[in-house]
Amino acid sequence: MKPGIDLLTLWRGKGLARQIISSVAILALTIMLMVLLGSYAFYSTLFIFLPTALSAPDSWLPSPAEWGWIFVTTLIGVAIAVWVAIRLSRRILTPLNSVATSLRRVAQGDLAARAAADRQPLDEASQLISDFNAMAERLERVQQERIFWNAAIAHELRTPVTILRGRLQGLADGVFQPDPALFSSLLVQVEGLGRLIEDLRIVGLAESGHLRIQLQQADLRQEIMTVLKACESALHDKGFTLTLALGAERPACDPVRIRQALLALLENALQHATPGPLRISTLVVDGQHCLRVEDSGPGLSASDAQRIFDAFQRGPRSGDAAAKGSGLGLAVVRAIASAHGGTVDCQPSPLGGACFELRWPK
Numbered sequence: 001m002k003p004g005i006d007l008l009t010l011w012r013g014k015g016l017a018r019q020i021i022s023s024v025a026i027l028a029l030t031i032m033l034m035v036l037l038g039s040y041a042f043y044s045t046l047f048i049f050l051p052t053a054l055s056a057p058d059s060w061l062p063s064p065a066e067w068g069w070i071f072v073t074t075l076i077g078v079a080i081a082v083w084v085a086i087r088l089s090r091r092i093l094t095p096l097n098s099v100a101t102s103l104r105r106v107a108q109g110d111l112a113a114r115a116a117a118d119r120q121p122l123d124e125a126s127q128l129i130s131d132f133n134a135m136a137e138r139l140e141r142v143q144q145e146r147i148f149w150n151a152a153i154a155h156e157l158r159t160p161v162t163i164l165r166g167r168l169q170g171l172a173d174g175v176f177q178p179d180p181a182l183f184s185s186l187l188v189q190v191e192g193l194g195r196l197i198e199d200l201r202i203v204g205l206a207e208s209g210h211l212r213i214q215l216q217q218a219d220l221r222q223e224i225m226t227v228l229k230a231c232e233s234a235l236h237d238k239g240f241t242l243t244l245a246l247g248a249e250r251p252a253c254d255p256v257r258i259r260q261a262l263l264a265l266l267e268n269a270l271q272h273a274t275p276g277p278l279r280i281s282t283l284v285v286d287g288q289h290c291l292r293v294e295d296s297g298p299g300l301s302a303s304d305a306q307r308i309f310d311a312f313q314r315g316p317r318s319g320d321a322a323a324k325g326s327g328l329g330l331a332v333v334r335a336i337a338s339a340h341g342g343t344v345d346c347q348p349s350p351l352g353g354a355c356f357e358l359r360w361p362k
Contacts, residue, residue, distance in 0.1 A: 019088065027084050031077045042069050095125035099132050111140040152312040152327070156196055160189045199328040202260075203311050206335030213254035213339045220282055220291070221246040223255045227262045228280075235266065239275030247282045251289040253340060253360060258291070261336045261344075264329035265293040265356050274298055277351050288342065288359045295353035305346040305354075309334040333358060 046053050046065060055063040062070065098115040105113035114136060115129045167186060170176040205211035224246060235242060262280075269278055273295035281292045300308060307313050312327040330344075333356070337344040342360030349355035 019091070023084055023088050027081060030080060034076065034080075035073055038073055039069075092125065095129050099128055102132065102136070106136055106139065111136060111143055149311070153200065156312075156327075157193070160193050160196075164189050196328070199332050202335050203328060203331050206338060211335055211339045213257055213336075215252045215254060217250050218253050218255040218258070220249055220251055220253070220258070220289070223259055224262060224280060224282070224291075227259050227266065231263065231266050231270075234270060235278065238270055240269070240273075240278040241276065243277060243279040245279065245281035245283075247284070249282060249284060249289060251360070251362065253289070254336075257336045257339065261333045261358055262291065262293070264332050265358075268329050268356070269293065269295050273353055279349075279351060284362060285359070287362050289362055291358040292355055294349040294351050294355040296349075296351040297353040299348060299353045300346055308346060309344060330356075 043054075050065075053063055053065040055061065055066060095115065102113040102115040115132050164186060167176060167182065171178060171182070176182055202211060224244075228242070232242065274297035276296035278296070279292070279294040281290075281294075283290050283292075309330045311331040313331075334344050337358050337360060340360035342358065344356065344358045347355045347357065
């Protein structure tokens with residue numbers, strides 16, 4: 001590309017390049033006009049009022065008056081150039097210094113530092129400030145999420161570990177007698193820890209983009225029935241009445257992950273839904289496979305439905321039931337849906353409660 005075209009391209013821009021080009025061009029034009037017009041006025045004045053101050057026609061050296069005029073014009077030109085340079089450098093260096101200062105604060109651990117410009121910065125400088133502030137906000141959010149996750153994980157692990165330690169200490173001290181019921185309760189706590197660790201692993205892999213799935217043609221109806229065999233008695237004991245509307249589709253999915261997602265949705269119903277009708281259905285909508293789990297209450301508000309799929313988030317508490325669970329089940333469902341290239345959401349159900357719908361491409 002020709003230099004003239006490069007210059008034209010820079011001039012048509014709206015940022016730092018155009019500002020520098022226009023400032024230098026205006027500076028050069030101003031100094032040239034000052035020298036030409038000033039020289040014309042200077043020599044006209046000397047010629048009319050003080051012709052003896054002019055240098056001799058056969059002399060190559062300026063006269064003292066002319067030396068004075070050269071010194072004054074040079075001084076004025078330098079002053080104008082310095083004034084323009086200072087103004088331009090402030091618009092360039094002020095935002096850069098602000099970013100540099102804030103960057104040092106961030107490096108020292110102050111993630112609340114933000115860059116700002118006292119004056120209206122140029123486009124590139126403004127974009128730099130915006131990008132830096134966005135980076136700082138993301139770092140601060142990541143730190144807050146890390147602190148929240150550490151506290152939430154510690155909270156979720158504390159209860160089962162405390163129970164296990166107390167009962168094992170009781171066995172060691174002879175307070176408890178070894179019997180099948182005690183071992184069964186210890187096994188329940190260990191299984192709960194195992195599920196919590198697996199849920200944390202899935203959510204962590206999904207957050208980092210490393211959750212892998214193994215797609216294959218699966219009999220979705222058979223996979224659902226397999227899950228129901230494992231938890232049907234618990235649902236019936238709690239007072240739920242199952243209704244199935246299962247199609248004969250054989251979608252491409254990871255059957256192990258789909259079973260995990262359905263189990264998490266059923267456990268969510270066990271812990272939070274009002275006992276009553278519980279409907280599980282599969283269908284194809286808008287070219288996507290859908291797995292729905294609908295309950296009869298109490299349902300969720302629109303705001304709760306948006307945040308309920310975040311890790312360690314629970315719906316409105318209603319007694320002790322809502323306090324149960326790790327708050328990871330629905331986060332696992334969203335992670336599995338995302339790994340399939342799909343989505344999961346919660347909407348009001350015709351049954352009067354919540355309808356959880358897992359979708360992935362057909």
